[in-house]
Amino acid sequence: MSLVYAGVLSHAPGITGRADLVKNTEKRDEFYAALDRQRQEIEDSGAEALIVIAAEHFANFFMNNMPAYCIGIGNRYEGPIEDPAWLKIEKTSVPGAPDLATRLTKEVMRTVDTAYAEEWKFDHGIMVPLNFLTPRYDMPIIPVNINCQGPPLTPLNRTWEFGAALRRACDSVPEKVALVGTGGISHWPATPDSGKINEPWDREFLDRLLRNDKEALLSYKDEETYQEAGQGGFEIRTYIAAAAAAKGQGELQFYTAELPIFAVGCTVAKFSISE
Amino acid sequence: MSLYQLQKFLYELNRDDSVKENFHSDIEALISQFDLSTEESNALREGDIGLLYVLGVNGQILMHYAALLGIEWFDYLEMMREGVTKYGPVRAGVYAMTGGGESFTVEGKQEEIEEEIEEGKAQ
Numbered sequence: 001m002s003l004v005y006a007g008v009l010s011h012a013p014g015i016t017g018r019a020d021l022v023k024n025t026e027k028r029d030e031f032y033a034a035l036d037r038q039r040q041e042i043e044d045s046g047a048e049a050l051i052v053i054a055a056e057h058f059a060n061f062f063m064n065n066m067p068a069y070c071i072g073i074g075n076r077y078e079g080p081i082e083d084p085a086w087l088k089i090e091k092t093s094v095p096g097a098p099d100l101a102t103r104l105t106k107e108v109m110r111t112v113d114t115a116y117a118e119e120w121k122f123d124h125g126i127m128v129p130l131n132f133l134t135p136r137y138d139m140p141i142i143p144v145n146i147n148c149q150g151p152p153l154t155p156l157n158r159t160w161e162f163g164a165a166l167r168r169a170c171d172s173v174p175e176k177v178a179l180v181g182t183g184g185i186s187h188w189p190a191t192p193d194s195g196k197i198n199e200p201w202d203r204e205f206l207d208r209l210l211r212n213d214k215e216a217l218l219s220y221k222d223e224e225t226y227q228e229a230g231q232g233g234f235e236i237r238t239y240i241a242a243a244a245a246a247k248g249q250g251e252l253q254f255y256t257a258e259l260p261i262f263a264v265g266c267t268v269a270k271f272s273i274s275e
Numbered sequence: 276m277s278l279y280q281l282q283k284f285l286y287e288l289n290r291d292d293s294v295k296e297n298f299h300s301d302i303e304a305l306i307s308q309f310d311l312s313t314e315e316s317n318a319l320r321e322g323d324i325g326l327l328y329v330l331g332v333n334g335q336i337l338m339h340y341a342a343l344l345g346i347e348w349f350d351y352l353e354m355m356r357e358g359v360t361k362y363g364p365v366r367a368g369v370y371a372m373t374g375g376g377e378s379f380t381v382e383g384k385q386e387e388i389e390e391e392i393e394e395g396k397a398q
Contacts, residue, residue, distance in 0.1 A: 009290060013338075018348060023381065057335035058286050081290045086342035092319030121290055123339075149335060151369065156331075190334025192355045192372045231334070231369040260380045 003170040005045040005178035006246035007038055007270040008209075008239045009132075011054070012184060013124035014262040016131055017087045034061065034254035034268040035132035040182075041270060042133060047178035049097040049140040050133065051166065052126050054202060054243060055148035055183045059123035067115035069155035069162050071108065072143035073101040079122025083105075089127050097140035100175055103264035104142065107169035113164050129182045146181065146241060148234040156218045159237045163244025166247040171227050172246070183235030183243030184264040186228065193230070201229050202257065202265045205236060210250035212243050248272030280309045283304050284319065285332060305360055324351060327356020331367025352378070359370040 015031075022028045033157050042050065059081045061067060074096045084090050098118075105116045120143050122130075130137065146162070146259075147153055154162075168179045185205050186198035208216040224232040243250070254268040284305070287294045295306045305366050306316050318326040327337055341351040356376040365371040 013347075021348070057339070058333065059290055062286050064283070081341055081344045106305070149333065162325055186374060189336040191370050192352050192359070192376055193374065193379055195381075196373070197379075226369065230373070265354060
């Protein structure tokens with residue numbers, strides 16, 4: 001068994017970029033402390049590489065040729081694409097894991113037709129997690145994308161299969177691999193409604209997620225998600241893939257809807273890795 | 276209506292430093308490379324966030340573009356609201372405003388927060 005850690009976390013750009021605009025600084029700092037515990041857990045797992053299942057925001061993929069799934073097999077990655085002063089993360093170079101990522105991709109391809117990419121620019125969707133989880137940018141990163149932005153989107157049952165395929169791939173290699181899914185639950189980012197959060201919807205989703213209840217997770221319909229959880233709710237795909245990879249139940253380590261300036265219910269959770 | 280081309284312009288601008296240079300040095304040459312309507316071209320010339328939002332530019336693409344233009348966060352949200360007031364509801368995509376344009380952030384305007392911080396220091 002070489003998947004040694006699986007968890008989920010939020011990635012909204014405000015988490016770093018608008019840190020100074022927070023009024024509830026106590027809650028913000030609790031969130032940052034939870035993210036730092038997640039960093040510690042990943043380090044303690046002995047992981048040699050970190051898979052980040054992200055929902056990118058047009059840093060690499062566009063409607064000219066949009067993959068449902070893509071795995072990064074590059075040697076190095078640059079990010080963020082955004083104005084560093086806006087995101088408050090300096091432009092940096094992040095190591096990849098080309099050999100490991102290529103072996104993982106080959107294994108995933110046995111069941112899921114994933115795309116792969118040797119070039120990949122990181123946006124806030126990966127840079128914000130790395131800012132907290134690998135602050136020295138010294139852990140090899142394997143970026144993975146699930147298209148949550150440009151409909152038509154991959155169905156949730158296929159998302160589950162993709163997560164399960166990533167797990168089989170991790171189990172097929174000798175390296176110790178950590179994995180995080182990063183997205184939002186209900187939110188309406190990049191609209192005038194930024195900061196709107198449907199906390200009951202989030203709590204219900206997190207309950208299903210952390211019970212790792214496949215049937216309940218896959219019963220969400222995009223049309224209903226859009227109405228109740230916004231277009232940002234499509235990013236639950238990243239969490240569902242992480243749950244499918246972990247197989248075990250989860251533990252909610254942090255959640256709050258009280259930081260609307262971050263435009264998302266801020267979440268940190270980890271899963272047990274089960275057979 | 277060439278929303279695809281409009282979004283592609285902004286996508287390439289947001290992610291590519293060489294396109295950013297062209298954007299600042301010769302925006303007309305850049306605009307000419309895309310099949311854009313007059314309304315769309317003018318929105319880009321004027322950095323009209325409100326119109327680009329109403330035209331249906333994906334919110335993530337628009338947010339990164341607003342950051343590139345150096346627009347402050349609360350001003351950017353307000354520009355989208357003003358766009359809806361001026362041009363009507365969002366015409367395409369999944370980033371439409373859901374209500375009447377009320378603010379969901381309790382934090383308020385940046386300058387007000389800065390004032391509070393200054394007041395706090397003074398006390």
